Amino acid sequence: MKILTAEQIRRWDAFTISHEPVSSIQLMERASEALAGWISENCKNHKKIALFCGNGNNGGDGFAVARMLYMKGFDVDIFVKYTKGKFSDDASVNVKRLRDLSGISVREFKEADQYNFDAKTVVIDALFGTGLSRPLEGIFKELVEVLNEENCIKISIDLPSGLPADHMPENDAAIFKADYTLSFQSWKKSFLHPETGKYTGKVIILDIGLHSGYLQTETTEDFVINEKLVDGIFKPRQDFSHKGTYGKVTIAGGSFGKMGAAVLATQSALKTGAGLTFTLAPRCGYEILQISCPEAMFTEGGGEFIENFETENETVYGIGPGLGTHEETQKGLLNFLKRYTKPLILDADALNIISKDCKNLKLIPDLSVITPHPKEFERLFGSTENSFERLKLAREKAAELNIYIVLKDHHTQIVSPDGNVFYNITGNAGLAKGGSGDILTGILTSLIAHGYSQEDACILGVWLHGRAADLAAGKYSKESMLPTDVINTFGSVFEELNRRNGVKL
Template sequence: MKVFNTSQIRQCDQYTVENDEISSIELMEKAALACFEWIKSQFSANYTYYVFCGKGNNGGDGLAIARLLLEENYKVETFVIQSSSNFSTDAQINFDKYPDSVSFLENDDFEIQQENKKIVIIDALFGTGLNKPLEGNTQKIIQKLNHIKGKKISIDIPSGLFSDSLPSEDQTIFKADVTLSFQFYKRAFLHVESAQYAGKIFILDIGLNSKFIQDEETNNYIISSKSVSDNFKPRDPFSHKGNYGKVALIGGSYGKIGSISLSTRAALKIGAGIVFTIAPNCGYSILQTLAPEAMFISGGDEKLITEIKISTEKTTIGIGPGLGKEKLTKVALEELLKSIQTPAVLDADALNIISENKSMLNLIPKNSIITPHPVEFARLFGDSKDSLEQCELAREMAKKYNIIIVLKGHRTAVLTPEGKCYYNITGNAGMAKGGSGDILTGMITGLLAQGYSPQIAAQLGVYIHGKAGDYAAKKYSQEAMTAQDIIHRLPEVFLNIKK
């Protein structure tokens, strides 16, 4: 699924009007109807709906939604922001069609009966055309709405939020529980600093021109369930374990054997044919107990890895979880990187070791996958002012070093050497716990070993990881779920993909 910027979305609207025998007011009505149908599916007529409209096309959407609600005998009160500007052409048409009176807002002097708990506030004040922070009376209106208790829905984008950039700390923005966005995700929905205002995102198909969407170029995408299904390779009924790759997971140190154990179990559960674990000798009993299907190879010392003895030919390497940063371990990592000729997966302490000797970045095999969280990324490549700037820096570093960067976070982003960014929208806050990243390392390594390209292995890995986390949260709750529960829910993900 493509992510377009504001200008591209506007062009798509215009192209649809010019080529699909539909007028702009008819397109607005389709958008309003899609919102109305969603609202009707979620809320009953027992609610009172307060619709706040601007004078642009976003306000026109709001007026049309309010009209549709009234026609179904919902209780509706509609407010229009008073300003010196006139309505846009289509908003004026919907204002003229509105069958009831509206209240014009000069300031924040309006009342909503908060003792009635069945309240829905619909924000249709400002859309994607907003180009400066709110101020004056409009700022006061939004601030007052944010303090009112009730269900809050934004139409297309929360008022005060920009589509293609992140807000400043003191910026006033409507804080929605739900945003009903037309056809596309906005990039602002995918970064934590702005996503907090949008709430849960629902993408409503309003029939924008498919040819434009297909032909228009972008470097930003959503990893969709369809792309996962399209790239998933079912197992051949006549295959054997050798057809699904050989994995060597390297990590662990005294007190941190759990990390590499989770990676090992994840690689097995994701479908890898043969799995080796290289760890210190103190991990032998633990690993053979927790993952008996995997084979143990001594890392050369009782408590930490001092040597890595394995043929890298036809073996997919994943290294880092629980590795530690002892001097001999650093030497072992450097020697390993010098010997690898094929893509590998690097995470956790492998990245932290490299961050202390950045010349080692040049030793990472081309098309390898690194999976840093934001702090690990900053150690490697420097600080950024926000997550969007960090994502753009990751894009440049992926190109510079010819690697795939899985930048973990609220919406994990996969950055490729071609400059593409693929956002993952599965997953939840329950996964923000120790061990989740170790599992992702094992999963991506296991997928890479099975013959998926590095880019597809990374995309499938983050999607399946997040989806399993969603199933785990549903069963155990976000609070109670642990990293192991992600592994336990992988069967449900695969069964779903196969459908």
């Protein structure tokens, strides 16, 4: 799914109006019906609606939603800046339509101080949406600060007021903090970054039937990974195949006291279907690996840590989980990278070793995949002020080094050498545990061994990792789920993928 800027979405509205054809007020009615439908279905136990409307088209959506919710049996109160204020043309039409309904009261913002926001109240923000290009000021800023203090369900229409759609807000900007954001047709970048996404709550994208012709020709470098994209990548396992069909994996990792990381990566590679799986590890991990991963083969690389990295061209390497940064390990890894030229996956301590000297970055083979979390990224490439700047730097480095960067975050970003970014929206806070990244290393290594391109392996692998975590959280809770629970849920995700692709199970 393409991520579009606020300006691109405005052009999409205009394109729809001119090509369908449909009038702007009809399009507003269509959007409002979708909004009212979602709210009425999901807020059945909250019959009291306090709707705060601006003077523009976001407010126009609010006025129309107020009318529709009232007709569905909700008690609705509307708040505006001035009851006799001037509104946009389409908003004015919906203000006039409200006059035929005697049961909806219209108040001024200043009356919000005395309003009874009880536990059954739903506050709806229809102040600005994407129609604001500067920080909130004056009465709007004061209103948002008051509403943010209220302990009730809060919903934003299109975009929380005060939040930019495409970039970081100014420091100390007043921004409406929603529990739900009901947006139209396309994700926005600010929904997907930690500094800005914290204001949106759960994001719901409503399809309001904007003209598909516009989306086919409009270009972007930002995408959301959705089921349609994943289903187009996934290759069901063929009946007439053998272990050689699905490639050979070598997980290089583990050191004394850190063998668990190598175990998790190995189990993950096995569970995602690698044909042959080897684990290159120190001798101290032999029994641990043979007992916990009997399907994998053991290759000794040292005593208590790996010193010798074998070079084999007929395998895909995933290097880093639990590796440690011992001097001999550093020397062995850097020597290996100097002579190895095929794409591989580098994570964890492999990245920490490389980060000790910026010259080491040039040793990463073309089209390899690195999977840093934010601190590892900072050690590799330097610090940035925020996640928007970090992503910009990641784009530059992916192009410069001709590699794929999987930048792990709440919404992990896959950055390709050609500048495209794919945001993942599966996964949850239950993955914020040691070992989760080791699992991802095993997944990516396995999928590339299957024959997926690096880009497709990253998209499918990151999505699969997050989807399995969502299923594990549903069963065990975010607090109690373990990385091994995520691995054990891979089978359910593959069942979903096969079912959607018409494969008989």
